[in-house]
Amino acid sequence: MNDTLLQTIPEEPLAIIGDIHGEITALNALLDQLEQDPGPGRRLVFIGDLCDRGPDSIAVIDRVRSLIEDGKALAILGNHEINLLANDAKDGSGWYFDARELPDRPFYAPFTRATPEQRPAIREFFAGLPLALQSPSLRIVHAAWDPPSIDAIADVQRGRLVDAMHHWNERVRAAAQVDGLYERYLEEKSRWAAQLEDPDNPPPYLHAVADYEMLEQRLNPVKRLTSGIEERSTTPFYSGNRWRYSDRTAWWNDYEGTQPVVIGHYWRMFDLPPRAKASRYSLLFDGVAPTAWHGRGQRVFCVDYSAGARWRERKANGSAGRTRFRLAALLWPERCLVYDNGDRHPTLGPA
Secondary structure (H helix, E strand, O other), X not given: OOOEOEEEOOOOOEEEEOOOOOOHHHHHHHHHHHHOOOOOOOEEEEOOOOOOOOOOHHHHHHHHHHHHHOOOEEEOOOHHHHHHHOOOOOOOOOOOOHHHHHHHHHHHOOOOOOOOOOHHHHHHHHHOOOOEEEEOOEEEEOOOOOHHHHHHHOOOEOOOHHXXXXXXXXXXXXXXXXXXXXXXXXXXXXXXXXXXXXXXXXXXXXXXXXXXXXXXXXXXXXXXXXXXXXXXXXXXEEEOOEEEEEXXXXXXXXXXXXXXXXXXXXXXXXXXXXXXXXXXXHHHHOOOOOOEXXXXXXOEEEOOOEHHHHHHHHHHHOOOOOOOOEOEEEEEOOXXXXXOOOOEEEOEOOO
């Protein structure tokens, strides 16, 4: 295996695990299910977003790191790990960032907090992970397999990610400073900071925020690989406890590659709610069966079944109990799904 942000792996049986978001109980249950797998020994692959929102991101990170050190697993970075490395304290990261502890309590408490002594090791662990994996038959990335972005990271050594992020962030800032966009962006974020997280009091359309986010989309490959291909939204919308001005797109409908791609990130649902009650992001899978490959040629599969939303059930009921939000693993090359509750389903489509 090479040692760059695009890691080439051999052909071998895999269990590709979706976004965990600090849900250690779900992770332990899924790993118990995978240990019962009667097939050949297989390597675990964690597709990113290990942390944030759930009750114990630290326990999840510790378990994943131990599996990697034992040679049993690989992991790639999601947008939530990238936020941590960028010191971007966003919703759900109060387990790590002091500035988010109080704002996060109404939604996610109780959650285990990282001590000052634990934080450097967490950063070091994340900084050493790749952004994408590929084998002769498969591609794995958190949000979008975007060929120009893949090319941009292909020769960057693992362990140099933070330096590369700084380079690309400075590139975006420099472009934004040409016409004063960067200053307008900072002013809008500061002026409307309180309302940006208030669902009942939306700010006006923040044009500089929208313009800056689109510039990031164009110039920052890490953003595209870990947050997906986004476009400017026509109106603000509230999601993830903040008002947003850029919207996710179903990039897989334009995917022309012949190799299958496995992703996380997109909050898929196994038990589909009525369309009128579906979340904005889950509508990206409107008309797609819950276990189906999707996109052009049905060659992309999202393995994120929204385990990171279990906090909503705890907030409503005091306990997760029976949950409609699942943690899943896609067995490769069998193309079979295993869930943390023990359910197993073949996937649909040619891959």
